Amino acid sequence: MLLKKTFRTLLRYKAQFFSMVIMIALGIGMFVGFNMEWYSLEKDTGYIFDRTKFADYRIVSENGFTAEDLQKILALDGVSAATRFLSVNTIVDGDTDVLALSINENMTVSSLYKVEGEDYDPESPDGFWLSDQYAAKNGVKVGDPLTVKYRGLIFSGTVRGLVKCGEYLICLPDETQLMPDFNSFGFAFISPAMLRSCVYQGVQDYSEQVDFLTRMGLSQVREDDLDFYFQINVISGLDKENFAAAAEHALSRTMLVLSREETASWSEAMGEVDEGKTMGSILPVLFLAIALLTMVSTMHRITASEKTQIGTLKALGFKDRRIIRHYACYALIISLIGTVLGLGLGWFVGWFIMNPGGAMGTYLDMPKWDLYVPPFCWAVLAGINLFTLLIGFLSVRQMLTGTAADALRPYTPKRMKHLRIEESRHFKALNFGTKWNLRDCLRHKSRTAMTLFGIIGCTILLVGGLGMRDTMDAFVNSFYEGAIHYRNRVNIGNGPEGNIIAEMVSSYLKGADSEAEEARKAAESRTAAEALADTLEGDWSGTLSVELGGGPISVEVYHVTRDKVRFLDDDMHFTTLGNEGVYICSRVAKENGLKTGDTLVLSPYGTDDHYEVKVAGELRTLGKSIVMTDAYADTVGIPYSISCIYTDREAAEIPADSRIASIQSKQAIIDSFDTFVELMDLMVILLVVAACLLGVVVLYNLGVMSYVERYREMATLKVVGFKDRKIGHLLISQNLWLTVLGVALGVPLGMLTLAYLIQALASEYEMKMVIGPLTYVTSIALTFGVSLVVGLMVARKNRRIDMVAALKTEE
């Protein structure tokens, strides 16, 4: 019989029932959803990293590594596997697409995950194992021919398989692009055999053209001598410091050692996981807290209004335990339904953020997109259900205190107390409605606090969500629309991967050039690149990698006379570089405790040289970098080579030049960012929808409770002669005051939350928090809109007040 009563009670308080179910479902949905996202990401990225034996370390040297070098690394204690590795950006024949062509000598590290086609064959003379994402975007199938070119070398063959690789989990051509764009950039693997054969063919062809070998005093070149790997990928349990020291000792030279944390694929993926953890800990806590507090407040009110019934059951002879069980079941039913719905919502949120067809699918190239619920979530869900059971228990126990006669007495709200403020003239001058509402708020503090909490939560989410969008827009506009002031970026192939055949042959077969010869070649190369920049009427930059604070940092040297590249100062204003020192990015400044006026010592990787430079200012940059002018670099004597030319020439107008490795348009860079913006937009949509839902549910639930609690008072006002509209205004005005207060507190809290989110979610992008006037207006208007709509929904009810029935009851 009591079970029937339970269901009828659910029906009787249906507004409260649905509100509590929705709040719990929302809280659990957000909690489970965001935690599912990062946990699934961790598991699924872990899967591809494990399956493709993601390297712990990459040893990089522009002089390359011999087979003996590899053996020395393999012989190190703590090294379980190692392979020589090469990756160069090649141009797809007949297209402008770029493929990172990779060769892995033994596939014990950084191997492939086959999606379709043949298994990888290390002896294949013509096989390409192509990125399946690139293939899908460009309509390439297994069996299709493929030719890629690299500065005179031609690699021609057939696509044998479609693959994924942990090394290219986030497949980016360079650090200016935040998001992969498989339409124009992908990766492909060929066998070491094919590399040798193609390079050999290239050398032969080149030799025929310019009689190169004879000039070099060589009769022939053996294919086996043409292995050229700039990198060794290693799996090792050693920490970086010990590994780097051991590797340098074994190879007797200084090298750049990059740990997995210093690779984009690993750090960005783990960054996503960390961001997910942050998101999973801020929003759900807010939602869950509001849900549970609403539950506490609502359950107390339901049991209070059921007090006479509780007393009747007690008077009839029902034991306290049974009555408690009855009402605790009521709370548990709500909680269980909310949990089931919340799990469904959580799965949807998890899927919404993380599915291969969405923005995350473009960002991460993973074979598996399974969703997992973190184990601790189950414990939290159990805890929530136990807590709601406890809420039900405590609420009804309070009503059962004393004898059956005590329990039979209707619940009496707290007596009014005088406040000091009431003595003031201003208070006395307030109209009746204001006093009525003010005292009602003070009399029902928990209800008022909950309403305020809901409004603050709603505003925080709106300011945070929309502010995130503003910040992103400002970031995109400043970095991409403003700082990139060129039409095309011409990448010059004189980095470690860019040696042309002649350089490769001469340096490898004849041994390393003398320092003087290297300097001469560098000067020649720079002059040629400068001449090309002049031809293209462009500005140029060069890069080198230096060690600072135990890790590698990119140093960018700029020659800007035609305003093709702009720089942003700490306040996101455009600034020009001076020749008095280097400019450090905010992260370098923060991590190394540097400020303007300080001096620091830079040591280019692979050398024992040290250069003391002065910090002339701070910049906001995309990558973690140190920036200086070419004039300052020349003053200090830091060596660098020109790597990029920035020009307004159309790609078709750029003359063919063997130094040009690739051309990247500004539009392509901006387009790739669209996916990033799309990913952020998903979050913003989720936040705004959640904010409005939260606002509506919390305010409606509390509005209904307020209405029920003031029913008799409103009936009295109606009897006295107040019109429905006036009573409605009184109800709405209380909501609006609380909204004013909630918004006043919510906006600054929203700004703090946004600042925290930017720091936690996007610290690597050096964004500056920007909140546009429209965001303030929209957030405030939406919060007020929600409050007003809910207020009107509740106020409409007063038309149905039964004055006669209401006034017969006792308070």
Next chain:
Amino acid sequence: MNIVEFKDVSRVYRNGEHEQKALDHVNLQLEESKFIVILGPSGAGKSTLLNLLGGLDSPTGGTITVNGKDISTLTANELAAYRAATVGFVFQSYNLIPTLTVIENVALVKEIAPDPLSSHDMLAAVGLSDHIHQFPSELSGGEQQRVSIARALAKNPKILLCDEPTGALDSETGVMVLKLLLSMARDMGKTIIIVTHNQNIAKMADVVVRVKNGHIQACEEQQKPLSVEEVDW
């Protein structure tokens, strides 16, 4: 002069197919400035009669004219204006706003009444000048009912409607409240209509309306009504 006139008034409550006639073709005329008691057992229809007269409810048939105006067809807003201007209520359970002080409870009628009286004067008249800043919960039942009377009269209504005004009070306090109610209403020239099942109160009335099973059994004018002191409580 008649201030109230019921013509063939019915009030039928429908609950599905079941009908309950609370008032059945009632005809009644009440004169101005009289003290009228509506007497009858529980369920007789006396409260329905009072509710219809007070504009809390509308008849399902017939017309009710108060002070020359037909109130049976008024809209909700018009009824609210009628309640604000023409009638004052005193209930058994006081129905004060718990979050307003005594003075505020009385003063709130200023928001709606077209010709309100001074709240302080009204509270002084009911002897509560010293309690004006207290909340209802800080007062005794008799004091709360006196606030209720002050509030009803502060609107300066033509008619004062009282539904069992002493029902929740002990007899001594009830007599005191009744005495106050009558003296104030009479001094101010108000028509007082009290609904009660207490025969003793009827002895004080100018007119006694007896209601039973939704019909007016009798409407008797008493030539020599007793004073409060003369009634054997």
